[in-house]
Amino acid sequence: MTPGSVDDPVRALREAIAAARGILIVTGAGVSAESGVPTFRGEGGLWKRRRVEDLATPGAFRRDPRTVWEWYAERREAIGRCTPNAAHRAIAALLLRRSDVTVVTQNVDGLHDRAIIEAGEELPHPRLIHLHGSLFTLRCVSCPWQEPHSAAPIDPSSEVSLPRCPACGAMARPGVVWFGEPLPEAALREASIAATAAELCLVVGTSAVVYPAASIPQVAVEAGARLAEFNPSPTPLTPLATWIFRQAAGKILPYIIHEVE
Numbered sequence: 001m002t003p004g005s006v007d008d009p010v011r012a013l014r015e016a017i018a019a020a021r022g023i024l025i026v027t028g029a030g031v032s033a034e035s036g037v038p039t040f041r042g043e044g045g046l047w048k049r050r051r052v053e054d055l056a057t058p059g060a061f062r063r064d065p066r067t068v069w070e071w072y073a074e075r076r077e078a079i080g081r082c083t084p085n086a087a088h089r090a091i092a093a094l095l096l097r098r099s100d101v102t103v104v105t106q107n108v109d110g111l112h113d114r115a116i117i118e119a120g121e122e123l124p125h126p127r128l129i130h131l132h133g134s135l136f137t138l139r140c141v142s143c144p145w146q147e148p149h150s151a152a153p154i155d156p157s158s159e160v161s162l163p164r165c166p167a168c169g170a171m172a173r174p175g176v177v178w179f180g181e182p183l184p185e186a187a188l189r190e191a192s193i194a195a196t197a198a199e200l201c202l203v204v205g206t207s208a209v210v211y212p213a214a215s216i217p218q219v220a221v222e223a224g225a226r227l228a229e230f231n232p233s234p235t236p237l238t239p240l241a242t243w244i245f246r247q248a249a250g251k252i253l254p255y256i257i258h259e260v261e
């Protein structure tokens, strides 16, 4: 490679990864795009011409639980058929290789978890933080009941076929965080602690428009971390980035991470 070529930022980031004490990896839907999971915004982001902002809300579920469950039932089934891609595997490898790496994901698809299992580790992993819950958890709209990792198919064909809470009989809902709802307190706290401690922050496949998740890399930068963005498109975080990789995450991340000692 000649000086100034594409290999220079790659080499510089590899060196930064090797030298950093504390690495925070923040991921969004784009990290799963190459597994065949649709992203929320941009091409293919609409479901039956509805935006995520109109479906993923407590109000939408109250008004029309069948339609919202239809969306989730389809996604649960489709994602059940998807497998982790090279980006999930590279991230899992780095997480398992080093005790100072924390992964904070907005994704509810469970593909980071499955990459960790494929790498031979058990779940839950204490340094994989889910900010927006899981598609494969059910919880009650009215009592504390919840059931993790249920892969059972949901039948949204009528209101009576929708899942119910076995404890109190109220409606069960997906165990995800909708607009207007608070993020899980412990997850947000742990993400903020990891952001403050990190010397390097890798942001992978997020449009960085949904808060408070989008503020986590900002917290890291304010606390002194350098930022690398992996995204084919610019985001509001781009101006904060020291390194910008416009390739698909599954192509570039393994190339960078697997070469690092």
Ligand code: BJW
Residues within 6 Å of the ligand: 027, 028, 029, 030, 031, 033, 034, 039, 040, 041, 042, 045, 052, 056, 106, 107, 108, 132, 176, 177, 178, 179, 180, 181, 182, 183, 204, 205, 206, 207, 208, 209, 210, 211, 212, 230, 231, 232, 233, 235, 247, 248, 249, 250
């Ligand atoms: C690739 C690629 C490849 C493609 N490789 N890259 C200011 C401050 C704080 C809050 C707010 C605020 N303004 C407004 C709010 C409220 C709101 C919000 O942020 N709204 C914005 C839209 C304006 N936030 C909330 O309501 C949150 N809660 C909250 O604030 O609570 C406060 C509260 C406190 C106390 C009491 C009560 C309330 C909750 C947000 C929940 C978001 N939920 C969703 C749905 C989850 C369930 C489900 O999946 O069904 O989470 S919305 C959806 O967006 C999902 C995602 O996690 C999230 C982020 O999307 P993401 O991952 O970035 O995906 P995309 O599609 O946007 O981007 C993909 C990217 O990948 C693109 O950039 C591509 O270019 C790229 N890409 N291929 C790499 N191969």
Ligand code: ZN
Residues within 6 Å of the ligand: 140, 141, 142, 143, 144, 145, 165, 166, 167, 168, 169, 170
């Ligand atoms: Zn209940």
